[in-house]
Amino acid sequence: MAAQAEAVPADASARLLDPAGPEGRAVLEAVLSEALGGSVAIAEVLALSGGASSATWRLSATVGGDLCTFIFQRAATGAGRGVPRRVQAEVMRRAAALGVPVPPVVAVPDTASGLGDCAITAFVEGEALAPRWLRLPGYAAAREALTAQCAEALARLHAAPLEHWADLPLGGGSGAEQLDTLFASYRRIGVDVPAFDLAFAWLRPRMPETAATCLVHGDFRSGNFLVDAHGLAAVLDWEITHRSVPAEDLAWLCVQAWRFGQWERPVGGFGEREALVAAYRAAGGRIEPELLRVWEVFGNLRWGMSCLQLADDHVSGRVPSVERAAIGRRVSEVAADLTYLLAFGDL
Known part of the structure; x- marks a missing residue:
């Protein structure tokens, strides 16, 4: 990672x-x-x-x-x-x-x-709280514009060759390597979640082994955007940016947790997957849609592992935090999402 x-x-x-x-x-x-x-x-x-x-x-x-x-x-x-x-x-x-x-x-x-x-x-003007801009009437036009704006922003980021970032100490790797890293964390924490076990087993033969081709934001999703009346004002929170492939960023935007209750809109709670792919291609990006489901399963599992890690931080006494403990309780939500996604192919 x-x-x-x-x-x-x-x-x-x-x-x-x-x-x-x-x-x-x-x-x-x-x-x-x-x-x-x-x-x-x-x-x-x-x-x-x-x-x-x-x-x-x-x-x-x-x-x-x-x-x-x-x-x-x-x-x-x-x-x-x-x-x-x-x-x-x-x-x-x-x-x-x-x-x-x-x-x-x-x-x-x-x-x-x-x-x-x-x-x-x-300081950039805009609303950062996704539950507000996803629901308030004043952001209706912004929600309509966001899918294309997000696709364009990602296409521009992904278009830069890896040489553009070569002098920076950034990690990453193939999908298979990232899965191995995630699994090592799962074993280190030592908590067994059956739905996570199933997701790891499902992903093992499916995660691509091709080398990273671009820099990804790594956490590109609702909650990490500033949104104004016109749409995307700024992309925030670059702390887990790394080398990977475009599908990781696009699929992460579709993870269930980032819909904030707007579950019927798979792209960040505001858009559709087909429209995201079409807009990404229109902006010059290259994407294999069949890889999106694999990376979406990985994204949901990665979020579940983040919840598990935050819970472990608190329970171990390493970082006592009510917020981390509360987020850790969401492991059960992710387990349900993964089970449904693997059974029915969509969330």
């Missing part, structure tokens, strides 16, 4: 500066001043919900007399499994140059800053 960052000790937060505290603000002001080439004064630091792997703050600052807004994000305590923020930032810069909508990277603080594994981006 993706390149692994060094593990963050459980007490790492004790050594990290609080961005809302006076010392943290001073360091952030210095970092932004250097990046922007002028004096910066931070007026407000507001903590936002950041998920299980990230901690996020919104910064309101005066820059050359103008009020600007930035997003400061760093690895959550104990996360330590994703691509380092400095690498993510470089991937985002290069993805932006390819035409993928991403928040503009403003600065990547040095590791000696005391701010941790972090990055600062410009």
